[in-house]
Amino acid sequence: xxxxxxxxxxxxxxxxxxxxxxxxxxxxxxxxxxxxxxxxxxxxxxxxxxxxxxxxxxxxxxxxxxxxxxxxxxxxxxxxxxxxxxxxxxxxxxxxxxxxxxxxxxxxxxxxxxxxxxxxxxxxxxxxxxxxxxxxxxxxxxxxxxxxxxxxxxxxxxxxxxxxxxxxxxxxxxxxxxxxxxxxxxxxxxxxxxxxxxxxxxxxxxxxxxxxxxxxxxxxxxxxxxxxxxxxxxxxxxxxxxxxxxxxxxxxxxxxxxxxxxxxxxxxxxxxxxxxxxxxxxxxxxxxxxxxxxxxxxxxxxxxxxxxxxxxxxxxxxxxxxxxxxxxxxxxxxxxx
Amino acid sequence: xxxxxxxxxxxxxxxxxxxxxxxxxxxxxxxxxxxxxxxxxxxxxxxxxxxxxxxxxxxxxxxxxxxxxxxxxxxxxxxxxxxxxxxxxxxxxxxxxxxxxxxxxxxxxxxxxxxxxxxxxxxxxxxxxxxxxxxxxxxxxxxxxxxxxxxxxxxxxxxxxxxxxxxxxxxxxxxxxxxxxxxxxxxxxxxxxxxxxxxxxxxxxxxxxxxxxxxxxxxxxxxxxxxxxxxxxxxxxxxxxxxxxxxxxxxxxxxxxxxxxxxxxxxxxxxxxxxxxxxxxxxxxxxxxxxxxxxxxxxxxxxxxxxxxxxxxxxxxxxxxxxxxxxxxxxxxxxxx
Numbered sequence: 075x076x077x078x079x080x081x082x083x084x085x086x087x088x089x090x091x092x093x094x095x096x097x098x099x100x101x102x103x104x105x106x107x108x109x110x111x112x113x114x115x116x117x118x119x120x121x122x123x124x125x126x127x128x129x130x131x132x133x134x135x136x137x138x139x140x141x142x143x144x145x146x147x148x149x150x151x152x153x154x155x156x157x158x159x160x161x162x163x164x165x166x167x168x169x170x171x172x173x174x175x176x177x178x179x180x181x182x183x184x185x186x187x188x189x190x191x192x193x194x195x196x197x198x199x200x201x202x203x204x205x206x207x208x209x210x211x212x213x214x215x216x217x218x219x220x221x222x223x224x225x226x227x228x229x230x231x232x233x234x235x236x237x238x239x240x241x242x243x244x245x246x247x248x249x250x251x252x253x254x255x256x257x258x259x260x261x262x263x264x265x266x267x268x269x270x271x272x273x274x275x276x277x278x279x280x281x282x283x284x285x286x287x288x289x290x291x292x293x294x295x296x297x298x299x300x301x302x303x304x305x306x307x308x309x310x311x312x313x314x315x316x317x318x319x320x321x322x323x324x325x326x327x328x329x330x331x332x333x334x335x336x337x338x339x340x341x342x343x344x345x346x347x348x349x350x351x352x353x354x355x356x357x358x359x360x361x362x363x364x365x366x367x368x369x370x371x372x373x374x375x376x377x378x379x380x381x382x383x384x385x386x387x388x389x390x391x392x393x394x395x396x397x398x399x400x401x402x403x404x405x406x407x408x409x410x411x
Numbered sequence: 412x413x414x415x416x417x418x419x420x421x422x423x424x425x426x427x428x429x430x431x432x433x434x435x436x437x438x439x440x441x442x443x444x445x446x447x448x449x450x451x452x453x454x455x456x457x458x459x460x461x462x463x464x465x466x467x468x469x470x471x472x473x474x475x476x477x478x479x480x481x482x483x484x485x486x487x488x489x490x491x492x493x494x495x496x497x498x499x500x501x502x503x504x505x506x507x508x509x510x511x512x513x514x515x516x517x518x519x520x521x522x523x524x525x526x527x528x529x530x531x532x533x534x535x536x537x538x539x540x541x542x543x544x545x546x547x548x549x550x551x552x553x554x555x556x557x558x559x560x561x562x563x564x565x566x567x568x569x570x571x572x573x574x575x576x577x578x579x580x581x582x583x584x585x586x587x588x589x590x591x592x593x594x595x596x597x598x599x600x601x602x603x604x605x606x607x608x609x610x611x612x613x614x615x616x617x618x619x620x621x622x623x624x625x626x627x628x629x630x631x632x633x634x635x636x637x638x639x640x641x642x643x644x645x646x647x648x649x650x651x652x653x654x655x656x657x658x659x660x661x662x663x664x665x666x667x668x669x670x671x672x673x674x675x676x677x678x679x680x681x682x683x684x685x686x687x688x689x690x691x692x693x694x695x696x697x698x699x700x701x702x703x704x705x706x707x708x709x710x711x712x713x714x715x716x717x718x719x720x721x722x723x724x725x726x727x728x729x730x731x732x733x734x735x736x737x738x739x740x741x742x743x744x745x746x747x748x
Binding site: 109128359362394402409 | 443445446448449451465467468472689692693695696697698731735736738740742743745746747
């Protein structure tokens with residue numbers, strides 16, 4: 075199995091917290107400083123203080139704009155003729171928006187079963203959508219073709235250092251915002267797909283005495299299996315509603331970062347993800363996508379442990395791009411309970 | 412027809428903008444400074460810049476905590492043995508929370524068809540719930556009984572000056588927050604039930620060159636009819652999903668304020684309210700209750716007029732206390748369109 079997107083040689087790169095702080099400065103005023111939402115209902119349910127970083131309210135509907143803006147900006151400044159990226163959806167939306175803002179073309183490679191909402195948003199941003207297979211390797215092959223044929227630059231969602239540092243700014247902001255309330259987070263729970271969010275969180279939290287906890291669907295335990303194997307491995311892809319967390323292999327850079335700095339990884343099942351999406355809606359009045367609900371589900375599970383009871387737990391609500399019909403179906407079931 | 416809650420003599424009172432600014436100081440750090448949410452999707456749909464004041468994320472799930480805290484605080488400081496209030500729900504939740512925080516008992520009088528979610532929240536705050544009829548006059552009679560029998564102080568939702576000034580702080584904050592982004596609102600759209608929100612908005616906006624626009628369901632056009640008649644009148648109560656806007660008569664104080672300062676009142680039908688609730692969910696990723704959706708529906712209608720195209724329009728998303736089953740049903744219908 076070739077390394078993911080070998081065309082970008084970053085496997086040896088070590089990022090640090092200062093890269094995230096630099097990214098935060100570069101992004102100032104260009105992305106939304108999304109609110110941290112509290113809910114007494116949710117805290118009561120959790121038995122802990124939950125601080126919800128509402129990146130579902132970010133431009134483009136997810137935190138991915140942070141990393142994409144920085145990466146595409148650097149490429150555009152270097153004279154790029156266009157960018158190409160593969161994604162299960164949110165990174166693609168983010169790259170499309172960033173490319174439009176920076177005035178260069180973008181082609182985005184998504185799985186054939188990508189969420190229609192996400193495809194629509196990419197096209198609305200004026201970018202080209204290419205659908206390719208259902209697993210990561212198939213998308214990567216198409217990205218490589220577009221790179222060679224068109225001379226486009228690849229914006230890797232898990233390996234690009236600008237992307238990882240940029241995603242880390244969501245956690246850095248959360249830490250700042252909780253501190254501004256006179257509190258301190260004991261842990262932050264972050265969803266894992268390809269790994270950029272959790273790697274960014276590990277960097278942002280370095281030296282802050284905050285436990286970084288990763289959350290992934292038990293259907294696609296790419297990080298759990300990588301940690302068990304001592305290296306990124308491909309896991310069988312089983313169906314999950316968390317379409318944003320479908321990558322079947324964790325990136326090398328995220329893996330190396332997690333191996334160093336991660337406190338824990340929790341897997342949650344589909345029922346927990348579905349319920350947490352409804353809980354976010356009814357308790358915190360936020361529409362989040364299943365990937366974000368995966369983090370909330372893990373936070374609720376984490377809070378049950380005596381050592382976390384009553385503690386301050388941050389949750390990265392990574393995005394809010396979700397099909398209306400899915401929300402309607404899950405909520406109908408939830409309301410009938 | 413007796414004046415609403417004649418036991419509180421405020422009909423002659425004139426509030427001013429400085430009362431709202433005083434209220435803002437008294438509330439500092441005690442209520443949430445709720446975020447102002449933006450959505451490119453929504454702006455595109457509206458053809459204007461919408462600034463959504465997300466009071467659905469306020470403690471207690473609505474902006475009503477603002478006024479209730481101030482009113483109950485003043486009564487508690489004066490040695491009150493308990494408070495009583497009538498409400499379609501959100502004012503009751505707010506008074507219950509305020510009474511708990513200030514350590515005095517509270518009895519809340521709601522219509523028999525009040526939203527179960529709202530009743531549950533009041534009981535969770537440790538207050539007593541009394542259900543009485545379906546129209547305002549029936550609830551007021553029960554409030555008067557409790558006042559006389561128990562010696563409780565009435566916290567009128569539409570007439571109490573602390574309540575009206577407190578509710579105005581939501582609009583005052585919104586104006587500050589938009590200003591902090593280097594912009595200026597041209598209009599602010601506020602839902603009308605008994606009228607405290609719109610009266611507070613008129614006070615907050617005085618001298619700010621912001622048009623205050625009221626929104627009410629066409630099923631219960633209490634303000635429209637009052638303005639037409641030159642005084643508060645009872646209107647027939649027809650069914651509306653906007654349970655928070657069911658009062659069949661506007662308060663005297665709100666009416667007097669609106670007559671002076673209101674730019675416009677728009678009525679919206681049930682289909683527009685239902686659709687706007689789904690639009691808020693899918694475009695702005697916020698769960699709002701139908702009362703808040705009434706304001707959003709009016710803002711979307713307002714923005715169609717040439718004079719408002721491209722302008723900056725604030726919307727008071729007053730609350731987020733809504734039945735899960737209603738959201739599920741409306742969203743199922745919306746997704747099928």
